[in-house]
Amino acid sequence: MIWKVLKNNIKPAQLIGTFFGITLGLSILMVAVSFYLDVKPIFEDKESFWRDEYIIVNKKVKITDSYHQIREADKEKPYFTEEEIEDLKRQAFVKDVAEFSNCSFAISASADRDSPLSGFYTDLFFEAVPDNYVDVNYKNWNWTENSAYIPVILPKVYLNLYNFGFAQSQNLPQISESGASLAKFNIHVYGQKKHQKFEARIVGFSERINTILAPKSFVDWGNKNFGEHEKSKPGRIIIIAKDPSSQELVEYIDNHDYDINKSELSNSKALAFLKIIIGIVVTIGIIIICLTFALIILSIQLLLQRNNENIVKLNMLGYSLKEISLPYKIMVSILFAASFISSLIPLYFLRNYYFSNLVLFGYESTTQLFSNIILPSLIFIFIVVLLLISMLKSTIKKIISKN
Amino acid sequence: MEIRFSKIIPIPIPESNIANSEIWNRDLLFEQNNKYLIYADSGKGKTTFVNIIFGLRKDYTGNVYIDGEDISNFSINQFSQLRKTRLSIVPQGLQLFPELSVLENINIKNRIQNYKTSKQISEMIEKLGLSGFENRKTAKMSFGQKQRVAIIRALCQSFDYILLDEPFSHLDAKNTEIAWDLIKSEAEQQNASIIVTSLKQDFETNIIKLRV
Numbered sequence: 001m002i003w004k005v006l007k008n009n010i011k012p013a014q015l016i017g018t019f020f021g022i023t024l025g026l027s028i029l030m031v032a033v034s035f036y037l038d039v040k041p042i043f044e045d046k047e048s049f050w051r052d053e054y055i056i057v058n059k060k061v062k063i064t065d066s067y068h069q070i071r072e073a074d075k076e077k078p079y080f081t082e083e084e085i086e087d088l089k090r091q092a093f094v095k096d097v098a099e100f101s102n103c104s105f106a107i108s109a110s111a112d113r114d115s116p117l118s119g120f121y122t123d124l125f126f127e128a129v130p131d132n133y134v135d136v137n138y139k140n141w142n143w144t145e146n147s148a149y150i151p152v153i154l155p156k157v158y159l160n161l162y163n164f165g166f167a168q169s170q171n172l173p174q175i176s177e178s179g180a181s182l183a184k185f186n187i188h189v190y191g192q193k194k195h196q197k198f199e200a201r202i203v204g205f206s207e208r209i210n211t212i213l214a215p216k217s218f219v220d221w222g223n224k225n226f227g228e229h230e231k232s233k234p235g236r237i238i239i240i241a242k243d244p245s246s247q248e249l250v251e252y253i254d255n256h257d258y259d260i261n262k263s264e265l266s267n268s269k270a271l272a273f274l275k276i277i278i279g280i281v282v283t284i285g286i287i288i289i290c291l292t293f294a295l296i297i298l299s300i301q302l303l304l305q306r307n308n309e310n311i312v313k314l315n316m317l318g319y320s321l322k323e324i325s326l327p328y329k330i331m332v333s334i335l336f337a338a339s340f341i342s343s344l345i346p347l348y349f350l351r352n353y354y355f356s357n358l359v360l361f362g363y364e365s366t367t368q369l370f371s372n373i374i375l376p377s378l379i380f381i382f383i384v385v386l387l388l389i390s391m392l393k394s395t396i397k398k399i400i401s402k403n
Numbered sequence: 404m405e406i407r408f409s410k411i412i413p414i415p416i417p418e419s420n421i422a423n424s425e426i427w428n429r430d431l432l433f434e435q436n437n438k439y440l441i442y443a444d445s446g447k448g449k450t451t452f453v454n455i456i457f458g459l460r461k462d463y464t465g466n467v468y469i470d471g472e473d474i475s476n477f478s479i480n481q482f483s484q485l486r487k488t489r490l491s492i493v494p495q496g497l498q499l500f501p502e503l504s505v506l507e508n509i510n511i512k513n514r515i516q517n518y519k520t521s522k523q524i525s526e527m528i529e530k531l532g533l534s535g536f537e538n539r540k541t542a543k544m545s546f547g548q549k550q551r552v553a554i555i556r557a558l559c560q561s562f563d564y565i566l567l568d569e570p571f572s573h574l575d576a577k578n579t580e581i582a583w584d585l586i587k588s589e590a591e592q593q594n595a596s597i598i599v600t601s602l603k604q605d606f607e608t609n610i611i612k613l614r615v
Binding site: 002004008312315317322323397 | 457459480484485486494498500502503510511514556560
């Protein structure tokens, strides 16, 4: 019966409006939280999505107009000195730096007579990087001394160049990655007046490293046993960037006149834009949530003020503060519970929607919907309801005390 | 229950009204099982007197003690508790809920203690000539009818004191008598005191009269 008195002045349209307001606020809040939690690993744990950015850096090769200058200037210049590498390692945006190891011995490749590649012969070079920089997932990527077999990785662009350029123009069959790995060929190593023959196979194609890769152990061994000249300085280095979107990295590269493949930074630009967009969305979300809560607080205050007279009358009859506020408490709780349940629907659909886009990038969420989003949201709502209830009680108290 | 007034002066009352008053700026003791008539012309502070005891006004100097405790220190809940079981009131403005029916207005009070049975309520309604109006919204009733509803409502609780602020102002002599008898018998049953305010002092012989 108290409800009958207190519900006075509550208009169904107002209640429905408040319900939709809270539902909208909660939906935005939960979607924002869920999006934040789902996307956070992208920023924090690079392995899950954007991974570490590997950037290959080389010095610019200068075109000079004198043979003398070419000999003198470029002899040293395109190579990285130890100081330069050390300086790079010290930069905040660099997680790790590795050098490319070159071969200082001659290599050629040929095919056996009974092979489909019969007649194939080419001079060749190998380069090597530390094993953890290799982006081809091949478990036997190593070479041990006395092993007659060398795994080789080619750049993906070579395969594309062949398949979409050469093969089409010459009417030759296209080769798949797995098809290419079936072909065996021979590697001949020469130097220090020695010669050794190995068997080799392409074990994968690298998108990251644009060179012909052999295991570092093989290149090191070869340089030691067949090396004709002293170990050359690295002409290219590979860095793992902590934050590839950092402006400092770009500035450092420019200031030192280094060269990088700019397209490698395209992901970084996307990441930077994503950061800005998330920032904007979260800000707008927070503003809407704050406005919604301000609206709810105002509506409740207005409702109580409208029922001012009845609240005072009830108190005159002996109804306590607790008894008078109880129906409002129930109303607020039901309103929030209903809004919460309703806001799970947009959460579900919006989350599925953005996930379907994230999945395109090969991203898998580690976020648990219940424990990471729903439960904290419930706790949040519980706290909000408690705050609203205490505000409600203090307003009722004020109304009673004033009269 | 004992109510003691110690030099109470309501702030809005002009000084000229205080000198001749038997209430203001005096030390008074109201005891249980008595009947008090507080009489005065309009505007002297009868309603203020009732509202001070009932905790509805705090704009006064001096102290009011209920069972030795200064009521200015009472919390909202302490007053609620008093109003639930020990102090009953028929305010001058009646304070009925216009959107509720006669019966609902009575029941909203009675349900706190479940003090009266619905049969007893029906009897009171009948005695005060409100039969047939049970389900009528009080908004649609005359002030005299509303006064009777407020009186029945005030009797639907236990009390040590019942405060009646000009309760019969719109009742005819017959209805006044019935209502007064009903109140007296209820107060007697509960060993309670009646404090009634009126414009007139010729109310009843067996009553302590105090001029505001």
